[in-house]
Amino acid sequence: MATEIKAPVFPESVADGTIATWHKQPGEAVSRDEVICDIETDKVVLEVVAPADGTIASIIKNEGETVLSNEVIAQFEEGAVSGAAQTQAVQSEGQVEQAAAQTEAGAAPVVERSQPVQDQAPAVRKALAETGIAASDVAGTGRGGRITKEDVVSHQAKPAAPAAAPLSVAVGERIEKRVPMTRLRKRVAERLLAATQSTAMLTTFNEVNMKPIMEMRAQYKDAFEKRHGARLGFMSFFVKAATEALKRYPAVNASIDGDDIVYHGFYDIGVAVSSERGLVVPVLRDTDRMNYAEVENGIRAYAAKARDGKLGIEDMTGGTFTITNGGTFGSLLSTPILNTPQTAILGMHKIQERPMAVNGQVEILPMMYLALSYDHRLIDGKEAVGFLVAIKELLEEPARLILDL
Template sequence: MATEIKAPVFPESVADGTIATWHKKVGEAVSRDEVICDIETDKVVLEVVAPADGSLVAIVKGEGETILSSEVIAQFEAGAVSGAAATEAVQSEEQVEQAAANTQAGAAPVVERTQTVQDQAPAVRKALNETGIAASDVAGTGRGGRITKEDVVNHQTKPAAANVTPLSVAVGERIEKRVPMTRLRKRVAERLLSATQQTAMLTTFNEVNMKPVMEMRKQYKDIFEKRHGARLGFMSFFVKAATEALKRYPAVNASIDGDDIVYHGYYDIGVAVSSDRGLVVPVLRDTDRMSYAEVENGIRDYAYKARDGKLGIEDMTGGTFTITNGGTFGSLLSTPILNQPQTGILGMHKIQERPMAVNGQVEILPMMYLALSYDHRMIDGKEAVGFLVTIKELLEEPAKLILDL
């Protein structure tokens, strides 16, 4: 008997979603907890898994269609596989067995037929069409030699052979490629545009001598990693310094709700992370209670989740302040845009050696420009500058930060 597969329950902040990819087609065998569909919202990509072993009987909502919370998207039958899928599975097993026998006999594996785009699952067809790669050029690692989405990605990124001649392009030819903007990227664009139009955004700058932090990190990084199982980076120093500065300047940790100012008695710092689908801002909760190791582990885990598309809505909900690090991409200076309804965002940048005047002498020091963008409706210039100077002082004398001075 067929059962309904429904979209997940979306939180109140998510109105609807879009079917991004169907990983299985009707009649294709699927295992329990295997991902069968990706749903893209304006914040995250949600995975829908099979409730049991069986197969899809019908797909109610196709790729690109908009769906609501808990809406039926497919019909599923447990323990049953359609005749076509069963035949295909048998053929695949026979291909594998034949290939194994040929290999043992010293012969090359036999491929029954050349795969085409039409033979593939919807997600694979979509990847092939977007990249322009022919199905026959991709080595399939799936069952019976079938191509998976990962096979297409790996084929696209693998180095070209030394003797491959680049494709010739006619002189003057101008190539364009049009692809739809993802829901997440559209939402990010809307939020950034809203921040520039609806806030009195202003940016103040300063610079920090990173030598003290770099020396401390160099001295203790091996011991730190051995003790805590976490790599000691610079971000934990910035998160802890920002937390202390937020305690001293509560307005920077506040938000505006209509005509009200909401002062937060906790410190949830979002760390901007770049992903293939766009910019995401997972949140570290209660950073005033976190150790340096907990901060580093938290950031590392979020980076892995963002890379694998595993960030949940709960990971990015809330946040009272944001830190973004353009320095990882080589940015020397920038003006970060507010992450509403927050009233402040700190921009880190590339560490670069520069000649600096120290006690009347010129020294070459590793310097970093800092940028604080803030909502002038809520934060006065004096508070913004004081906040940024506090971070500068705590980083240039990290002992104060650690000893809570």
Template sequence: MATEIKAPTFPESVADGTVATWHKKPGESCSRDELLVDIETDKVVLEVVAPADGQLSEIVKDEGDVVQSGELIARFEEGAVAAPAQAKPEASAPAAAGGNEPVLSPAARRMADEQGIDPAALTGTGKGGRITKEDVMRHIEQSGQTQTSDAKFAPQPVVAAPEAIAVPLSEGDRAEKRVPMTRLRARVAQRLVEAQQTAAMLTTFNEVNMKPVMELRTRYKDQFEKQHGVRLGFMSFFVKACTEALKRSPAVNASIDGNDIVYHGYQDVGVAVSSDRGLVVPVLRNAEHMSLADVENRIREYGLKAKEGKLSIDDMTGGTFTISNGGVFGSLLSTPILNPPQSAILGMHKIQERPMAVSGKIEILPMMYLALSYDHRLLDGKEAVTFLVTIKELLEDPARILLEL
């Protein structure tokens, strides 16, 4: 039976998408729920899976074609295909022997194979006990098989060597490679330019002594990880310090809508994450109610999703304030660009030991420069500087974060 394969229904904020990668060719057999094609939008990559066992009979939209929501992209022929029983003999043998072989989705099986995870160790939460990709990601988090860094809240992408340069270049060679921008990177570029053209953007700086936070973390990191199952990093301290500072400076948490100023009675903090597709900003919703462990767990989940390209529209929608950590790449000082329609963004940087004057004496302290870029149409210098000083004071005496002093 022939079935039409259509593009997913895009969210209201997404106009169209681009066919990124076809994972199956016409005539190639596939099983139900197996990935057929990736469709890239301005914000996320959407997966289209096979509706049943069968094969693609025709591809209507090739890679690179722009598609609208619900538009026909391929035709699919349901039913038996040649030699289906021999497609995955390793999966059928255990089932015949014991009958309790776990059922994995194609994406989950692929991730389990890549990570070397035994399917028998996984617990499925899908329909009928089916193991989903999220179940595998959860197992990886709990077993600590992924390598994370305390400050590196965003996993750094693995960049493949350009195919255009396949041989060593001799003197005089001027090789070039031209590749199209991804839709996400193009959209990010557009928004960054819009932010600089529409906002009266200004940046103020300060520095913070990270020694108190580092000592507190060193003292309790093992107990924290044992108790909460996640490592204690620096980002959770910054998120909590920002939420407290936002409560004291409501204008920093506000946004401009036409001729109105919208004051938000909640703190949805976006955390800028670098992925191989471009910059994305997943949001910690109601961060003011989250504990340090909640923040670390959520950031870790977002990091894994960003690495796999699985962040959803809901993960990145909204946000009243943003934190960007250029320090994970070694940046000592920068001026972050606003994330419209937000009125401010905090830039974190590398922790650098420097000689500092303390009570008339020179001490070597781990210092970090902080940068707050803000919209001068909404915020005056006094409010912006007061907000940044509040963050500095909270981080240099982290007990105040817990006591809300």
């Protein structure tokens, strides 16, 4: 007897979602709690799992279709194997028997090649179209020799065989590829555009000598990792320095709600993370109560979840201040855009050695430009500059952070 598979109950802030990928197709056997479908929302990707061992009877909502909270997306048969699966199993058994007979007769075993592209699942057809790989070139590992999405990814990752002669391309030929934006990327675009249009955004800059932090990190990173099981990076220093600076300048930790200013008595710092689906900002809660190891472990855990598409709504809700690090991609200077309703965001950049004047002498020092974008409706220039200078001083003299100076 078929039962219904429904979309998850979406949070209040999420109106609907889009079927991103069906990992299983009608007739395919699944195990309990195995991921069968991904639903992409404006904020996160939600996974739908099999309620029990059984097979997918039919798919009601195909890839690319919009789905509402708790809406039926497929039919499921618990503990049963559908006719399609049985047919595939019989075909597979026949292929094995045929190969065995040929082997006994001294002939090379014959195994059927992958199915034509039109016979593949939607996710596979999409992957083949996006990569430009021919279905006949991919060795299928699915039932009956069918190609899976993982087969396409594995084939693409293989090094290309050397060509006998270079392929000729017509002069003037120009290729275009059009793909739809993901819901997450569209939502990010809307928020960033709204921030530039609805705030009086201004950016102030400064620079920080990273030599003291680099020397401290080089001296203690091995002992730190041995004791805490976490790698000592630069981000924990910036999170702790920003937290202390926010205490001194409460307006930078505030937000605007209509005609009201909301001053937050806690410090929840978002760390911008780039993922394949778009920019996400998971939040470290109560950073004033966290030690350096907890900050590092928190950032590492969020980075892994973002990479695997496992971030939840609760991971990105709230936040009173944001730090973004364009330096990981080589950016020397940029003007970050506000993460509304927050009123300020700190931009880190690449550490670059430059000649600097120190006590009348020229020294080569590892310098980093810092950028603070802020909403001038709430934060005055004096506060913004003071906040950035406070971070600079705390980083150039790390003992201030430890001694609370």
